[in-house]
Amino acid sequence: MIPEIGHFALVLALALGIMQGSVPFYGALRNDSLLMATAVPTAVAQFVFIAISFAALTMCYVGSDFSVVNVFENSHSLKPLIYKISGVWGNHEGSMLLWVLILALFGALVALFGGNLPITLRANVLAVQSWIAVAFMVFILATSNPFMRLAPAPGEGRDLNPLLQDPGLAIHPPLLYVGYVGLSISFSFAIAALIEGRIDAAWARWVRPWTLLAWIFLTLGISMGSYWAYYTLGWGGWWFWDPVENASFMPWLITTALLHSAVVMEKRNALKIWTILLAIMAFSLSLVGTFLVRSGVLTSVHAFATDPSRGVFILALLVLFIGGAFVLFAWRAPLLKQGGLFAPVSREGALVLNNLFLVTACMSVFVGTLYPLALEALTGEKISVGAPFFNATFGPLFLVLLLAVPFGPLLAWKRGDLPGVAQRLMAAAGVALAVMVGCYAVVQGGPVLAPLVVGIAVYVIIGAFTDLAERTGLFRMSPKAALARAAGLPRSAWGTMIAHLALGITLIGIVGETQFGTERIAEMKPGQSIEIGGYDIRFDGMATRPGPNYSDQIARFTVQRGGAVIGEIEPSKRTFPARSTTRTEAALMSRGFSQIYVSLGDPSPGGTIAVRAYHKPLVLLIWLGTIVMVLGGLLSLSDRRLRVGAPKPARSKPVMQPAE
Amino acid sequence: MAWLRRLLIILALLAAAPALAVQPDEIVTDPAKETRARELSRQLRCMVCQNQSIDDSDAPLARDLRILVRERLQAGDSNQQVLDFLVQRYGEFVLLNPRLRWQTALLWFAPPLLLIGGGLALFMLARRRAGGAPTNDAVTPQGGALTADEERRLARLMKSQDRS
Numbered sequence: 001m002i003p004e005i006g007h008f009a010l011v012l013a014l015a016l017g018i019m020q021g022s023v024p025f026y027g028a029l030r031n032d033s034l035l036m037a038t039a040v041p042t043a044v045a046q047f048v049f050i051a052i053s054f055a056a057l058t059m060c061y062v063g064s065d066f067s068v069v070n071v072f073e074n075s076h077s078l079k080p081l082i083y084k085i086s087g088v089w090g091n092h093e094g095s096m097l098l099w100v101l102i103l104a105l106f107g108a109l110v111a112l113f114g115g116n117l118p119i120t121l122r123a124n125v126l127a128v129q130s131w132i133a134v135a136f137m138v139f140i141l142a143t144s145n146p147f148m149r150l151a152p153a154p155g156e157g158r159d160l161n162p163l164l165q166d167p168g169l170a171i172h173p174p175l176l177y178v179g180y181v182g183l184s185i186s187f188s189f190a191i192a193a194l195i196e197g198r199i200d201a202a203w204a205r206w207v208r209p210w211t212l213l214a215w216i217f218l219t220l221g222i223s224m225g226s227y228w229a230y231y232t233l234g235w236g237g238w239w240f241w242d243p244v245e246n247a248s249f250m251p252w253l254i255t256t257a258l259l260h261s262a263v264v265m266e267k268r269n270a271l272k273i274w275t276i277l278l279a280i281m282a283f284s285l286s287l288v289g290t291f292l293v294r295s296g297v298l299t300s301v302h303a304f305a306t307d308p309s310r311g312v313f314i315l316a317l318l319v320l321f322i323g324g325a326f327v328l329f330a331w332r333a334p335l336l337k338q339g340g341l342f343a344p345v346s347r348e349g350a351l352v353l354n355n356l357f358l359v360t361a362c363m364s365v366f367v368g369t370l371y372p373l374a375l376e377a378l379t380g381e382k383i384s385v386g387a388p389f390f391n392a393t394f395g396p397l398f399l400v401l402l403l404a405v406p407f408g409p410l411l412a413w414k415r416g417d418l419p420g421v422a423q424r425l426m427a428a429a430g431v432a433l434a435v436m437v438g439c440y441a442v443v444q445g446g447p448v449l450a451p452l453v454v455g456i457a458v459y460v461i462i463g464a465f466t467d468l469a470e471r472t473g474l475f476r477m478s479p480k481a482a483l484a485r486a487a488g489l490p491r492s493a494w495g496t497m498i499a500h501l502a503l504g505i506t507l508i509g510i511v512g513e514t515q516f517g518t519e520r521i522a523e524m525k526p527g528q529s530i531e532i533g534g535y536d537i538r539f540d541g542m543a544t545r546p547g548p549n550y551s552d553q554i555a556r557f558t559v560q561r562g563g564a565v566i567g568e569i570e571p572s573k574r575t576f577p578a579r580s581t582t583r584t585e586a587a588l589m590s591r592g593f594s595q596i597y598v599s600l601g602d603p604s605p606g607g608t609i610a611v612r613a614y615h616k617p618l619v620l621l622i623w624l625g626t627i628v629m630v631l632g633g634l635l636s637l638s639d640r641r642l643r644v645g646a647p648k649p650a651r652s653k654p655v656m657q658p659a660e
Numbered sequence: 661m662a663w664l665r666r667l668l669i670i671l672a673l674l675a676a677a678p679a680l681a682v683q684p685d686e687i688v689t690d691p692a693k694e695t696r697a698r699e700l701s702r703q704l705r706c707m708v709c710q711n712q713s714i715d716d717s718d719a720p721l722a723r724d725l726r727i728l729v730r731e732r733l734q735a736g737d738s739n740q741q742v743l744d745f746l747v748q749r750y751g752e753f754v755l756l757n758p759r760l761r762w763q764t765a766l767l768w769f770a771p772p773l774l775l776i777g778g779g780l781a782l783f784m785l786a787r788r789r790a791g792g793a794p795t796n797d798a799v800t801p802q803g804g805a806l807t808a809d810e811e812r813r814l815a816r817l818m819k820s821q822d823r824s
Contacts, residue, residue: 384705
């Protein structure tokens with residue numbers, strides 16, 4: 001009964017979606033406020049019905065109802081509860097249902113919190129949002145229905161892919177999807193603006209918080225996925241330039257560009273057409289990502305869904321939405337009035353430069369990801385494009401961009417003073433240079449690139465502090481006054497500074513791991529030790545330990561430094577009988593921001609075991625940086641309340657005005 | 661259906677207990693050669709895997725290739741010779757870093773072209789907007805350029821707004 005309720009609720013949501021997609025749109029055409037107003041209740045109701053549908057599927061999983069094909073194929077009665085729940089989106093059908101759930105959630109949020117939007121804009125935005133939902137609900141019902149029954153019901157399920165039975169992967173897809181799908185809002189806003197042929201600074205102010213929210217989740221999702229790969233896949237890599245990773249990274253790059261260009265639009269009423277284009281591109285890349293992952297067009301580590309009929313369907317959706325959006329753009333964008341002049345050397349100019357580099361960086365990822373597919377489709381020739389290509393193209397672009405990052409916030413709007421800003425960044429550059437030279441001296445004979453990149457990272461971090469010092473007048477007035485000014489700075493300014501700072505943190509982590517990491521591969525007997533990164537790791541012996549739906553074969557190691565025992569680590573081989581698969585569970589020990597990473601190979605008959613041990617200096621900074629980046633985003637987002645809605649009365653304390 | 665076959669192979673490989681990527685017994689005694697072997701391994705694709713280098717992969721084929729790379733190095737090949745040998749045997753598909761040929765020209769040139777093209781477009785746009793091309797400061801402006809009087813008014817406006 002429960003699966004049928006879920007199925008039926010989804011069909012009802014589809015009907016509501018068709019209504020929401022047409023009635024408010026027609027109302028906006030005829031300027032009929034009654035028809036436009038229907039968008040709000042239908043958006044909320046659509047969300048409620050999809051939520052019922054999703055809850056029904058979740059209940060089937062929790063109750064291990066193996067008469068449902070989807071549950072049978074992806075669940076097991078002995079699986080821990082958290083993986084029964086995460087199994088809902090650990091497969092193609094369920095993950096698409098999660099996709100539309102989040103889509104409808106965003107629609108409902110705009111409906112509920114969009115009270116201050118012009119009524120036609122809200123009607124059009126919700127209508128566009130609904131058409132996306134309708135397309136994907138049709139896709140689910142036609143090709144990927146998770147509520148199909150199986151008769152007779154099998155007694156036990158096939159279990160979820162063991163790689164996916166992991167806390168990291170339980171929360172990674174929802175985070176990423178909130179990011180991916182959240183971009184639909186800026187897309188819908190862009191399309192609505194094109195339909196109306198009108199766009200202004202207020203538009204940017206409405207779009208920016210939604211984009212920022214999506215960006216925050218996208219950042220978290222990518223970071224989480226990277227950390228999952230790092231500790232799960234067993235060889236300690238954290239970014240593989242895998243097409244599926246690229247599929248999430250491309251929207252991130254464009255969304256980052258969009259956030260910056262939306263600032264220009266909001267503050268200076270410029271870059272309107274460009275901002276619209278970025279909003280369309282960001283969500284289009286989300287759709288491309290969904291297509292790449294869901295159609296099985298790539299067979300990569302992540303692609304666990306493969307069925308060509310679905311691929312063709314998604315491709316059709318892709319052409320419809322992306323093609324439609326670009327046609328609409330080409331037709332209507334010339335109607336939008338440009339405004340806001342600025343000199344090339346100005347904050348606006350810096351943000352344009354940022355956009356140029358981010359878009360080019362995204363383009364290099366895009367070309368690298370799709371080129372092999374295109375070449376094979378056109379000529380039948382197969383080539384590979386892997387990490388070396390991306391490092392060679394994306395890397396330099398991003399490093400140059402990072403050099404420009406501290407300049408942006410220090411330049412004034414409209415017309416900036418480049419020599420003046422360069423002078424203010426002298427301190428940052430000086431310290432960076434000193435660090436570079438020091439680093440070079442220490443690692444002499446080592447990698448040449450490493451000191452340079454460390455220098456850039458230090459420069460970015462100190463550059464962010466320079467921005468703060470300038471804004472608060474730290475070195476120009478008393479510490480007390482500076483503190484007062486710091487407290488009075490808008491939160492978005494803090495957000496900018498912290499997010500930029502975070503780039504430097506992540507970069508240091510990347511350099512540390514890639515350039516200064518060490519690795520040992522050895523065959524070990526119990527009692528033997530190996531040395532790695534200044535630590536001695538002694539193999540003590542093997543043991544077995546049963547788990548709920550798996551059994552672990554553990555190897556015990558004692559980690560020592562200078563003869564003193566620091567702790568024990570237990571990497572293991574985990575066997576899942578339901579799918580008769582084994583996966584390697586690496587063991588990680590954190591020392592500050594660095595980690596010792598040990599993973600196991602096969603035991604050999606002689607009682608020895610193959611061991612791969614790594615010392616990864618500062619590796620945790622990679623993900624810490626992304627968390628700090630997210631904090632910056634959250635701070636900026638919390639600033640929204642100060643700016644959206646009625647103008648606030650003038651502040652009483654004049655000290656709070658930052659001097660530019 | 662090639663992808664399906666590949667997927668089945670991968671699933672079959674996953675089902676077998678995965679070994680480590682680089683096995684202890686593969687390592688050659690000369691550390692310099694071993695370093696070069698690792699470097700090369702990272703540029704070579706494991707052809708039965710999904711986007712993995714032979715350095716990362718657990719597949720038996722990757723192991724064979726790793727051993728082959730080391731054999732070639734032991735035989736005195738240069739890095740380039742090893743790559744050429746593998747390409748001759750397995751095709752361009754084996755290289756993770758595609759070589760520049762006419763088939764890959766667009767791949768390699770698209771990012772720099774976009775950067776240069778975008779930069780040029782912005783430069784032209786800025787020139788047109790500012791109208792301040794050095795040769796064009798006459799009293800009669802062309803196109804969107806401003807007259808000297810307008811420039812002064814603009815400067816005044818900007819100054820007054822800068823303070824707010």
